[in-house]
Amino acid sequence: MKAFQALLPPRTFFGKGSFFRIFEALPLKNRAVLVLTGKSSVLLSRQWQWFQEETGRRGLNLSTYRVSGEPTSELIDKIVAECASKQWDAVIGIGGGSVLDTGKAVSAMLYKLESVHTYLEGFPDSQPHDGSKVFYVACPTTTGTGSEATKNAVIRTTHPARYKRSLRHDRLVPDLAIVDPELSLSCPKDVLIATGLDAFTQLLESYTSSNASTLTDLLALEGLRHCSILVDAVNHLEDLDLKIQMAYAAYLSGITLTNAGLGIVHGLAGILGGMYDSPHGALCAALLAPAVRKNIRKLEKSGDRDTLRKYEQVGAFFRPSDLCATLGTWQRAFPIKTLRQLNVAKDQFSWIAQQRPNKNNPVPLDPEEILEILEESYG
Numbered sequence: 001m002k003a004f005q006a007l008l009p010p011r012t013f014f015g016k017g018s019f020f021r022i023f024e025a026l027p028l029k030n031r032a033v034l035v036l037t038g039k040s041s042v043l044l045s046r047q048w049q050w051f052q053e054e055t056g057r058r059g060l061n062l063s064t065y066r067v068s069g070e071p072t073s074e075l076i077d078k079i080v081a082e083c084a085s086k087q088w089d090a091v092i093g094i095g096g097g098s099v100l101d102t103g104k105a106v107s108a109m110l111y112k113l114e115s116v117h118t119y120l121e122g123f124p125d126s127q128p129h130d131g132s133k134v135f136y137v138a139c140p141t142t143t144g145t146g147s148e149a150t151k152n153a154v155i156r157t158t159h160p161a162r163y164k165r166s167l168r169h170d171r172l173v174p175d176l177a178i179v180d181p182e183l184s185l186s187c188p189k190d191v192l193i194a195t196g197l198d199a200f201t202q203l204l205e206s207y208t209s210s211n212a213s214t215l216t217d218l219l220a221l222e223g224l225r226h227c228s229i230l231v232d233a234v235n236h237l238e239d240l241d242l243k244i245q246m247a248y249a250a251y252l253s254g255i256t257l258t259n260a261g262l263g264i265v266h267g268l269a270g271i272l273g274g275m276y277d278s279p280h281g282a283l284c285a286a287l288l289a290p291a292v293r294k295n296i297r298k299l300e301k302s303g304d305r306d307t308l309r310k311y312e313q314v315g316a317f318f319r320p321s322d323l324c325a326t327l328g329t330w331q332r333a334f335p336i337k338t339l340r341q342l343n344v345a346k347d348q349f350s351w352i353a354q355q356r357p358n359k360n361n362p363v364p365l366d367p368e369e370i371l372e373i374l375e376e377s378y379g
């Protein structure tokens, strides 16, 4: 067996009703908690009503910050500037991937004096973050990004140009992940499609990653098996059992992407997501089928039977028992938007293809092949 190292979430409460266990794990010394939520129906939920009453009953100082849109460096700096004077016991993010990443970044910046931009990866003057943070609880309300189990927060920055970059450290994995599928019952259909396809893509890319291990293979395959109900989950939004399966798949995808890395779809979605306002899940969905076809063709040429078998195994979870046919079915069933429909312009494709977005793709693709994926995804 190949040697590996693993970074796993320190503590997780998973399942129906698990949100109501939150006080079992909160360290309460200064008796102050900071909650970040989206502009979502969470604030009308019985879980939120209970949480407010319970914090009052326990004499806790509760501050709530509502955020919308993807996290920007300006937003993180603003929240930190407004909140840094208090001693917080915990930061709690309740929302979709953007809210969870905002909370993760805020918890990591409350002890810092600099802008979060200082610590974003990939700039010539970037500084590494040391991992110090306020105890962070991540409670997803969409079944997609897996942020509750990852060590990075994706932040949009406009300096020196529009980019999405990560704030990353092993210790930034949330101290507590609460995956209560009841929190995602009000998730709208379009969000479920985009986030579900993101989770599927993360699992598939980490399962076929050049950095995959025995452990990530086990977890990714289990997550992919649960994704076989994605179409049913989209068609039966009130079905809690189906939500539980997608929430489990999304949670596993966070663990596998943290440990195995991702491939060409996320490499390209990361660049495009920095340039355009299109949702991350929608970009992944547009790129997925052309990228899988390209990878399979190249693996057939190189004779990599082991990785080809992985694609076949995933295909066998669906009807028809073929991954490319299933992706074609999804394209029509959901439907999945093309890059053109997502208002992505073609004129930057050659530049994007030169940016080495291969990540841990199972097979390295040259700029010409990457350009073909982009053009096919454009429609």
Ligand SMILES: [Fe+2]
Binding pocket: 145, 198, 199, 202, 266, 280, 284
């Ligand atoms: Fe993703």
